[in-house]
Amino acid sequence: MIEAHGLVKRYGSTTAVNDLSFSIRPGLVTGFLGPNGAGKTTTMRMILGLDAPTQGSVTVDGRGYRDLPAPMREVGALLDAKALHGGRRAFDHLLCLAQSNGIPRSRVDEVLRIVGLEGVARRRVKGFSLGMGQRLGIASALLGDPPVLIFDEPVNGLDPDGIHWVRTLLRALAAEGRTVLVSSHLMSEMALTADHLLVIGKGRLIADTSVDEFVRSSSQQSVHVRSPQAAELAARCREAGATVGVGTDPDLIEITGLDSAEVGRLAAAHGIILFELIPVKASLEEAFMELTRERVEYQAAGATR
Amino acid sequence: MTDAAIARAGPDHRAAFRAATFGDALRSEWTKLRSVRSTFWALTATVVLGIGLGAAISAAAAHGYAKLSVSGKLSWDPTGVSTSGMAIASLAIAVLGVLCISSEYSSGMISTSLIAVPKRGRVLAAKSLVFAVVTFVVGEVTSFTAFFVGQALISGPAPHAALGDPGVARAVVGAGLVLTALAVLSVAAGTLLRHPPAAIACMIAVLFVLPGIAQALPDSWRNPVTEFWPTQAGSQLTNVYHSAHTLQPWPGFGVMCLFVAIVYAIAWTLLDRRDA
Numbered sequence: 001m002i003e004a005h006g007l008v009k010r011y012g013s014t015t016a017v018n019d020l021s022f023s024i025r026p027g028l029v030t031g032f033l034g035p036n037g038a039g040k041t042t043t044m045r046m047i048l049g050l051d052a053p054t055q056g057s058v059t060v061d062g063r064g065y066r067d068l069p070a071p072m073r074e075v076g077a078l079l080d081a082k083a084l085h086g087g088r089r090a091f092d093h094l095l096c097l098a099q100s101n102g103i104p105r106s107r108v109d110e111v112l113r114i115v116g117l118e119g120v121a122r123r124r125v126k127g128f129s130l131g132m133g134q135r136l137g138i139a140s141a142l143l144g145d146p147p148v149l150i151f152d153e154p155v156n157g158l159d160p161d162g163i164h165w166v167r168t169l170l171r172a173l174a175a176e177g178r179t180v181l182v183s184s185h186l187m188s189e190m191a192l193t194a195d196h197l198l199v200i201g202k203g204r205l206i207a208d209t210s211v212d213e214f215v216r217s218s219s220q221q222s223v224h225v226r227s228p229q230a231a232e233l234a235a236r237c238r239e240a241g242a243t244v245g246v247g248t249d250p251d252l253i254e255i256t257g258l259d260s261a262e263v264g265r266l267a268a269a270h271g272i273i274l275f276e277l278i279p280v281k282a283s284l285e286e287a288f289m290e291l292t293r294e295r296v297e298y299q300a301a302g303a304t305r
Numbered sequence: 306m307t308d309a310a311i312a313r314a315g316p317d318h319r320a321a322f323r324a325a326t327f328g329d330a331l332r333s334e335w336t337k338l339r340s341v342r343s344t345f346w347a348l349t350a351t352v353v354l355g356i357g358l359g360a361a362i363s364a365a366a367a368h369g370y371a372k373l374s375v376s377g378k379l380s381w382d383p384t385g386v387s388t389s390g391m392a393i394a395s396l397a398i399a400v401l402g403v404l405c406i407s408s409e410y411s412s413g414m415i416s417t418s419l420i421a422v423p424k425r426g427r428v429l430a431a432k433s434l435v436f437a438v439v440t441f442v443v444g445e446v447t448s449f450t451a452f453f454v455g456q457a458l459i460s461g462p463a464p465h466a467a468l469g470d471p472g473v474a475r476a477v478v479g480a481g482l483v484l485t486a487l488a489v490l491s492v493a494a495g496t497l498l499r500h501p502p503a504a505i506a507c508m509i510a511v512l513f514v515l516p517g518i519a520q521a522l523p524d525s526w527r528n529p530v531t532e533f534w535p536t537q538a539g540s541q542l543t544n545v546y547h548s549a550h551t552l553q554p555w556p557g558f559g560v561m562c563l564f565v566a567i568v569y570a571i572a573w574t575l576l577d578r579r580d581a
Contacts, residue, residue: 045416045581048420048423049419049423050416050419050420050580050581051580051581052580065423066423066424068423069324069325070322070323070324070325071325071420071421071422071423072325072420072421073322075420077420079416079417079420080413080416082412082413083412083413083414083416083417084412084413084414084417085337085341085408085409085412085414086412087341087342087343088337088340088341089340092336092340093340095336095340096333096334096336096337096340097333097417097421099329099332099333099336100325100329100330100332100333100418100421100422101325101329101421101422102323102325102329140417
């Protein structure tokens with residue numbers, strides 16, 4: 001269980017995290033979602049005691065991270081897979097971390113086997129690919145077999161096999177009753193991995209909800225219709241209270257506020273011929289973009305609509 | 306955490322769960338130090354430079370002894386001459402000391418280290434203690450070897466020293482002690498400055514540049530600098546002959562240790578307070 005109360009982090013005049021409160025429950029994969037620069041990493045660094053909050057507090061199982069007697073036994077974390085000394089062998093990297101928390105050497109071999117790096121344990125990590133680096137980072141998080149796990153963008157740089165592996169691992173860890181917090185800027189990834197979502201934008205909490213509910217509440221559904229009598233249908237739909245969008249093609253309209261069955265009945269009632277009737281469900285990605293549009297830190301000028 | 310939460314996570318080895326200790330941190334830092342190649346090369350450089358340069362300087366000085374003035378012969382210090390290579394060798398220790406923490410900042414490893422051991426003072430204490438012990442061992446081996454090699458080369462053309470002569474054993478042991486104090490100072494400098502090039506430049510300034518500049522100053526400025534500049538003061542411990550405007554051996558070393566303690570305290574405080 002990770003609990004944050006009114007977390008604020010300011011750097012000079014910039015507010016990276018603004019009044020964030022949440023609690024992350026065991027047994028679920030909680031996706032921490034937001035565009036780049038939204039404050040995900042800063043929040044994770046505050047949970048792990050690396051950065052001090054300007055205001056507010058965050059606890060892991062009721063204690064501040066820096067007060068945990070054997071932190072790696074209680075929290076496993078992967079922040080940045082490249083954050084290691086390139087000249088060190090993979091085994092020694094894990095060994096020095098294990099020793100710092102009194103974790104036996106045999107556990108190092110064990111986690112190397114879990115992540116599939118036993119064959120390169122004696123190689124210096126400088127030569128590792130991004131994917132191997134991510135696996136090594138995950139291995140270090142698993143060293144203490146902790147009940148709480150925190151991963152910052154763990155699938156970055158992984159190939160499809162690797163992504164599938166991480167996804168399965170995260171789900172398995174949560175199924176064992178652990179608390180799993182995983183950040184991503186990709187909604188599509190979270191839709192496949194997470195049970196619960198914390199969405200942030202510009203340091204503020206936008207949504208704290210289950211994945212299903214998030215999609216339902218924020219996705220706009222519409223109906224695309226192609227008809228030689230599109231103008232007439234548009235008028236009828238407006239009378240029924242729908243919003244109708246007309247593009248460059250006069251035969252093509254987009255109706256929101258009515259579902260496809262209602263549009264079909266309306267057309268039949270007025271003898272309107274339909275060539276196409278397509279229900280369009282916004283993807284998760286679109287729902288996410290919709291929600292965070294106002295809150296993106298860095299936005300290309302052309303992308304603003 | 307409730308018992309239920311542990312049971313749900315269910316790993317068997319958590320039966321052996323105990324709080325992490327300072328001893329754990331020491332083992333971890335020892336593994337870190339021995340598992341990178343720069344440690345091996347820097348320590349090799351320390352030994353080779355300390356003994357090799359000491360031998361070369363001893364041989365050259367011994368051959369020049371006959372041509373020395375009377376005052377030059379009076380201040381002839383065969384012990385100090387034989388271990389003088391260690392002043393240059395100390396650069397290798399300073400670089401290694403700076404790197405053993407600042408390279409964690411440049412690579413990002415420091416985040417990983419502080420997540421593993423969030424009690425930051427423990428990380429710094431363990432790191433400095435491990436490095437100080439290693440430096441002490443290497444320093445004493447180098448110092449004694451350089452002394453014996455140097456005396457063998459000096460004897461004949463010039464008067465040489467024996468370990469039993471007054472102040473000689475203290476000076477030879479002292480050369481290793483000064484190196485150890487320097488090792489702790491460089492770990493503190495690396496912690497304070499965090500950027501390897503900046504911290505190394507700073508150590509070179511403290512060791513060589515500022516004392517060198519002082520030599521160009523008028524006597525009224527130069528003398529207090531030679532007397533109290535931490536590394537100059539500390540080096541009195543390594544000499545048998547006591548020259549004018551310098552502190553006595555142990556007070557001199559005391560000044561150096563005080564300086565190291567102050568820098569270390571600042572580094573400790575900043576490490577604890579700053580965002581990692």
